[in-house]
Amino acid sequence: MLQLLINGLAMGAIYALVALGIVVIANAVNVVNFAQGENLMLGAFVAATLTLTFKLPILAAYVISVIVLAFYGYVFQRLAYYPLRQKPFITIIISTIGVSMFLKNIARIIWGAQPLYFSGLFGEKSIMIGRFAVNPQHLLILGITGVLFLFQHYFFNRTYLGRKMQATAQDQEAAALMGIKVSRMIAFTFIYSSMLAALAGVLLAPVFYVSADMGGMLGLKAFAASIIGGFGSVPGAILGGLFLGIVEILCAAYVSSLYKDAFAFIVLILVLALLPRGLFGEKISTKV
Amino acid sequence: MKNRLLQKLAWALLLGVLLVLPHLLPNNYYRGVVNLSLIYAIVAMGLNFIYGYTGYISFAQAGFFGVGAYTSALLVVDAHWGFWSALPIAGLAAAACGVAIGIPALKLSSHYLAMATIGFGIIIQMVMQNWERLTHGASGVHDIPSITIGTYNVDSAVGQYYFLLGFLALAMFVTWAIDNSKLGRSFKAVREDEIAASSAGIDLTFTKVFSFALSAFFGGVGGSLYAHTSSYISPDTFSFDQSIVLFTMVLVGGAGTVCGPVIGAIGLTLAPELLRFLKEYYMALVGVGIVLIMIYMPQGVVHLFSQDGRVGRWLQSVKQRSTR
Numbered sequence: 001m002l003q004l005l006i007n008g009l010a011m012g013a014i015y016a017l018v019a020l021g022i023v024v025i026a027n028a029v030n031v032v033n034f035a036q037g038e039n040l041m042l043g044a045f046v047a048a049t050l051t052l053t054f055k056l057p058i059l060a061a062y063v064i065s066v067i068v069l070a071f072y073g074y075v076f077q078r079l080a081y082y083p084l085r086q087k088p089f090i091t092i093i094i095s096t097i098g099v100s101m102f103l104k105n106i107a108r109i110i111w112g113a114q115p116l117y118f119s120g121l122f123g124e125k126s127i128m129i130g131r132f133a134v135n136p137q138h139l140l141i142l143g144i145t146g147v148l149f150l151f152q153h154y155f156f157n158r159t160y161l162g163r164k165m166q167a168t169a170q171d172q173e174a175a176a177l178m179g180i181k182v183s184r185m186i187a188f189t190f191i192y193s194s195m196l197a198a199l200a201g202v203l204l205a206p207v208f209y210v211s212a213d214m215g216g217m218l219g220l221k222a223f224a225a226s227i228i229g230g231f232g233s234v235p236g237a238i239l240g241g242l243f244l245g246i247v248e249i250l251c252a253a254y255v256s257s258l259y260k261d262a263f264a265f266i267v268l269i270l271v272l273a274l275l276p277r278g279l280f281g282e283k284i285s286t287k288v
Numbered sequence: 289m290k291n292r293l294l295q296k297l298a299w300a301l302l303l304g305v306l307l308v309l310p311h312l313l314p315n316n317y318y319r320g321v322v323n324l325s326l327i328y329a330i331v332a333m334g335l336n337f338i339y340g341y342t343g344y345i346s347f348a349q350a351g352f353f354g355v356g357a358y359t360s361a362l363l364v365v366d367a368h369w370g371f372w373s374a375l376p377i378a379g380l381a382a383a384a385c386g387v388a389i390g391i392p393a394l395k396l397s398s399h400y401l402a403m404a405t406i407g408f409g410i411i412i413q414m415v416m417q418n419w420e421r422l423t424h425g426a427s428g429v430h431d432i433p434s435i436t437i438g439t440y441n442v443d444s445a446v447g448q449y450y451f452l453l454g455f456l457a458l459a460m461f462v463t464w465a466i467d468n469s470k471l472g473r474s475f476k477a478v479r480e481d482e483i484a485a486s487s488a489g490i491d492l493t494f495t496k497v498f499s500f501a502l503s504a505f506f507g508g509v510g511g512s513l514y515a516h517t518s519s520y521i522s523p524d525t526f527s528f529d530q531s532i533v534l535f536t537m538v539l540v541g542g543a544g545t546v547c548g549p550v551i552g553a554i555g556l557t558l559a560p561e562l563l564r565f566l567k568e569y570y571m572a573l574v575g576v577g578i579v580l581i582m583i584y585m586p587q588g589v590v591h592l593f594s595q596d597g598r599v600g601r602w603l604q605s606v607k608q609r610s611t612r
Contacts, residue, residue, distance in 0.1 A: 026399075084582060087582070090345060091586045094539060094578060095579045095582040095583070098576065098579040098582065101532075102574075104575075105571040108568065227399075259418055262411045262414040262415075265407030268403065272396060272404050
């Protein structure tokens, strides 16, 4: 049981990371980035290549991958978001779907269709906690994401740049009137979001194989998690992610493992129908 | 004067080509591709109702397509019904699913609705894959018999072409009729401004749910046609990716128009064949293409040619210059 919980929490932490990336962008520019799952995939592949082909030490590979994705985040927003920033959001969403298609297939071309495996910092051993064998990578995931959330809270609330980004997210016009360079803040938001995805990718890679398809379903579930937690709310994204991770693994274990992927969406639809705020968030149902 | 005559000739030529198309194509493979594009055109036209006319994003269309295909296939293969009885049931089953997603969707807007429809579509696909007793699971349904009209068996690619063309024409006629009817106007009113529509007396609940049901019905009918012309269906076809492709067809062709989804469907079904030389780069380019289309022609091909579109205005300026 403890094993299940830790698995669930770890997976949930990954969902939370990705969901956070989605929510941060959604708050800033009111757009859902459907390519976020693919960003994770890219981060994982970059780290895998650095480790396997260039034989860099794993920690270095992690850090470099996150940095590379930061650059990518800037390029992505310049090419796929910026030209469309005035258009209706459905246009932008479709554009991000296009990017996700592009990334998935380019990844397949560059790295081939065979999944890669790269072991994390711990290799394949499990450690024992009491009677339970636990995968240390899961603990690492929980640890790092915990630290990240603390850091993020500090960054957004206590630093000047963080507060500027928050201001941009709350009201672009007012922020501009206060002298904040809105387009630069938006660029930073995208950069931050893709760094989050990269981190999620490198943390996740040792748990599953790294493949071009790893991003798709995960991105969708993370989006579902962010809605469950209350779309637009940062703690909501985190808690929604953790919640989803646990629910998913419990349902897979006790109800049916065949339908594992469906549970996330069943929960989502239930939440949307019954609890329109999500767990924490803005009111998402509108009176007809 | 000359312009009118040219226009009429152009239409006549188009009609002529349509009538003899299967005989112009070198082999059954290409005929099959064309037939597939006709089916997707019908399904895309369904999506057009909920997205183009009513303004709601739905990524569940592949799910409705699948429900129709499976309902029809299973009724005929496992329950030994005939095609013509299975077809309407397939449409209605899909429509019921449309209602099932439509009702919770009443309260949702924009990204939440999109997400809910994605989830719904995925759940449908998972049921197809895993409820083996009913759906034969991942191995799909084989040996689906072809359609019979009286004693005539529609099992050749050529025969199927004319049959599907007929259905497509029917679908286009129905769409055109709805477009010009009170129902069509209520859809568009909901798209433009719900509150105003409601104060004008439009029953929002009925309109929205019916729009989903109608879209799903078209999808279901398309699914049934697909099952009986392909003779094999499996859950892989009815994925979220497919919903994206369908959505792109509507978007690229022109949402909210009668011809738009048809053009989009034909274009996006033929394109992989024509661009086969790109091999594995094809899908990546589709991705890039989508981004570019969103930047440069977000309203679709049909709009480009209409009076406000770039091509339309260019044509008008050409006409003006030639009459001076």
